[in-house]
Amino acid sequence: MAGKDHPELKLRLTLRGGEWLGPGKADLLEGIAETGSISAAGKRMKMSYKRAWGLVEVLNGMFREPLVASSRGGAGHGGAELTETGHAVLRLYRRMQANAVSATEAEIAQLMQLTDIPDRK
Amino acid sequence: MAGKDHPELKLRLTLRGGEWLGPGKADLLEGIAETGSISAAGKRMKMSYKRAWGLVEVLNGMFREPLVASSRGGAGHGGAELTETGHAVLRLYRRMQANAVSATEAEIAQLMQLTDIPDRK
DNA sequence: CCCCGTTATCTCCGTCGGGATATAACGGAA
DNA sequence: TTCCGTTATATCCCGACGGAGATAACGGGG
Numbered sequence: 001m002a003g004k005d006h007p008e009l010k011l012r013l014t015l016r017g018g019e020w021l022g023p024g025k026a027d028l029l030e031g032i033a034e035t036g037s038i039s040a041a042g043k044r045m046k047m048s049y050k051r052a053w054g055l056v057e058v059l060n061g062m063f064r065e066p067l068v069a070s071s072r073g074g075a076g077h078g079g080a081e082l083t084e085t086g087h088a089v090l091r092l093y094r095r096m097q098a099n100a101v102s103a104t105e106a107e108i109a110q111l112m113q114l115t116d117i118p119d120r121k
Numbered sequence: 122m123a124g125k126d127h128p129e130l131k132l133r134l135t136l137r138g139g140e141w142l143g144p145g146k147a148d149l150l151e152g153i154a155e156t157g158s159i160s161a162a163g164k165r166m167k168m169s170y171k172r173a174w175g176l177v178e179v180l181n182g183m184f185r186e187p188l189v190a191s192s193r194g195g196a197g198h199g200g201a202e203l204t205e206t207g208h209a210v211l212r213l214y215r216r217m218q219a220n221a222v223s224a225t226e227a228e229i230a231q232l233m234q235l236t237d238i239p240d241r242k
Numbered sequence: 243c244c245c246c247g248t249t250a251t252c253t254c255c256g257t258c259g260g261g262a263t264a265t266a267a268c269g270g271a272a
Numbered sequence: 273t274t275c276c277g278t279t280a281t282a283t284c285c286c287g288a289c290g291g292a293g294a295t296a297a298c299g300g301g302g
Contacts, residue, residue, distance in 0.1 A: 007135060008135040012130070013131075014127060037247090037249095050292090063235045064235060072250080073246095073297080076247085077247035077248055077298095078248035079248065080249080088235065089235060100221040103220045107214075108217065111142070111213050112136070115183065115184050158278070160277090161278095168261090170280095172260060192278085193277095194267080194269030195278095198269090199279050201278090
């Protein structure tokens with residue numbers, strides 16, 4: 001279920017050439033915060049651990065401080081969690097997305113009217 | 122020329138699953154409007170004609186009316202131009218982008234401060 | 243001392259997007 | 273009738289992306 005929820009606006013913020021923050025990395029951060037594990041977060045998004053781990057590595061290198069702190073072994077058999085910076089980045093991205101959506105509602109509505117998609121409201 | 126201009130915010134508006142409007146198609150539309158040719162517009166963006174033509178085909182199928190009108194042969198040896206709908210879509214996309222940028226300036230500035238990128242201002 | 247689940251790495255491999263290239267069609271001009 | 277530049281379409285091919293799977297390391301618990 002979870003309806004198709006169209007139209008949908010996605011944002012990609014390019015920090016430097018080749019380094020950017022988009023919906024995928026943001027969702028992964030959120031998944032890590034909720035599951036406490038890189039592999040679990042990746043699995044939830046149907047992506048391989050290799051890919052999830054690679055994204056985390058990139059994320060940690062994009063900012064001054066790492067966004068994800070991970071540990072191996074121990075009582076909890078290892079895991080991962082967001083750092084303070086990680087939470088801050090995720091929060092800022094979500095707010096950025098929300099602001100962008102509300103600031104473009106009018107244009108989106110007009111664009112949708114030019115499509116042949118029936119306006120179910 | 123053209124400075125790096127970072128950070129940069131890009132928008133992708135998904136109309137239906139698999140059909141979306143983003144920076145690439147928008148720039149292509151703009152290029153066609155300015156050059157009067159699909160191949161010239163594609164070349165300007167360093168993309169093959171095949172790809173440019175494919176994007177135009179998709180664009181024309183996304184809305185009720187085609188966005189690009191093309192012709193072969195004749196006095197001008199063929200060419201392409203934006204339809205009224207094409208101009209409208211491009212204009213709406215540009216306005217959407219501008220609104221989104223100004224609505225997220227604060228978050229973008231805060232995110233940049235978390236990077237190790239020197240703030241040249 | 244072995245067990246466990248996760249992190250961390252590596253290698254192999256299928257898929258897919260898109261470039262490169264070739265060819266035909268078009269239709270007015272010369 | 274030939275020439276021209278563009279649209280339109282097909283085929284071949286390569287590199288990158290990412291999945292699948294194997295392996296090791298970790299470190300507290302039983």
